[in-house]
Amino acid sequence: MNTSFPIKKSNHLFKAIGMYAVAVFFYFYEFLLRVATQPLQPQLEKDFNISYAEYGQLAAFYYYSYALLQLPIGAFTDKFGPRRLLTFAILLCAGSTLLFAHTQSFNIACFARLLIGAGSAFAFISCLKITTVWFPSRWFPLISGLTLAIGSAGPVVGGGPIALMLEYMDWRQLMIWIGWVGLVLGLISWLVIRDHNPLQPHLTRQKSNENGSLGFWDCMLHVVKRPENWLVGGYAFLATAPTDAFGGAWGALFLRDVHGINNIDANWAATMTFLGMVVGSPLMSWSSGILKSRRIPMAVGAVVSGLILCALIYTPSVSVFMATTLFFFYGAFGSYILCFVVARDINLPLYVGATVGFINFMSMLGSALLTRLLGPMLDSVRGDAIDYSASHYHQVLIILPLFYVVSAFVVIPLIRESFGQHKS
Secondary structure (H helix, E strand, O other): OOHHHHHHHHHHHHHHHHHHHHHHHHHHHHHHHHHHHHHHHHHHHHHHHOOHHHHHHHHHHHHHHHHHHHHHHHHHHHHHHHHHHHHHHHHHHHHHHHHHHHHOOOHHHHHHHHHHHHHHHEEEEEHHHHHHHHHHHHHHHHHHHHHHHHHHHHHHHHHHHHHOOOOOOOOHHHHHHHHHHHHHHHHHHHEEEEEEEEOOOOHHOOOOOOOOOOHHHHHHHHHHHHHHHHHHHHHHHHHHHHHHHHHHHHHHHHOOOOOOOOHHHHHHHHHHHHHHHHHHHHHHHHHHHHHHOHEEEOOOOOHHHHHHHHHHHHHHOOOOOHHHHHHHHHHHOOHHHHHHHHHHHOOOHHHHHHHHHHHHHHHHHHHHHHHHHHHHHHHHHHHOOOOHHHHHHHHHHHHHHHHHEEEEEEEHHHOOOOOOOOOO
């Protein structure tokens, strides 16, 4: 019996899973680094002698480079493939984490966070590019949901567990260990990742100019000239900003200042946002298939997230258990992942890197702006008061649920249903 064909297919799947595993672990790794400033905040405030506004600035520097690099990285991933770019990105993240751990300068710490964001910008795009090139197209919604779920486990480790480890070691020692993990991962990436799938060469090689290669501007123009992509990007901007700003940067401080919850419990509670995403992201992708609609779960997710956020912010007394539960369901109803499913539905797979880059640019732009602005806004409403009170937070955080109101009732009605329009 001739078994060469199934063996060949089995080896192909094994390689694909190995490449995806490396890329998705990096996504987990960079997501951990994204939110690491939240549990580190008390020690960072002490070591660098910084205010809340400066803490917000430090946290936001990650998002500046992450957002700005999404567009070129997406197009370059389509053009050059993920192997070289992903390996460089992992090493950049690892080296910048070591720089962050060693510096005594707040300005250099901000620069290190900027570089960490720059390296992290490659992670999600590379995961979806590898998925598109190496897996059957029908698997894309499931794997994209799984990718966000695995990545979202990074902040769970980057919140409560890091806060707990800080009871036993200095934050600098911890960041050094995390940096060395990244260096090892970079070496593995170079050895495992491959750019071209011999079984689907049309997904990585297509003659689009005289030289037979896919040009940067070909990728960019394909994405930005489609009005639907701008609408989906607008939804991503509005749906992601509150999640990253509150769940990833300010939620634990809110619980500490307003409800007197200790640093470890506050960080455990806030990072339940991302554990909720671990559960909710695949379910959101799955439900869109069951309902035969992308728009319905996107709208429901935005409305429910906004209501849960209101409960978190305005309930007079919140226990650790209640905060943990609300943060979990807040993340579980996040419909951010469906932005990429919609974008994949309406765009050619050859341009998946540029498309994902554009959507990620819009979402991280919102995260950067909101994370950065909350600190100065809190300082402004506090005035001459010594501490930050519930009233101060209530005045500022009212803008977060409004993001969901606009996304559900203004943007969603403008987005055409994309289910069934998948372009293979």
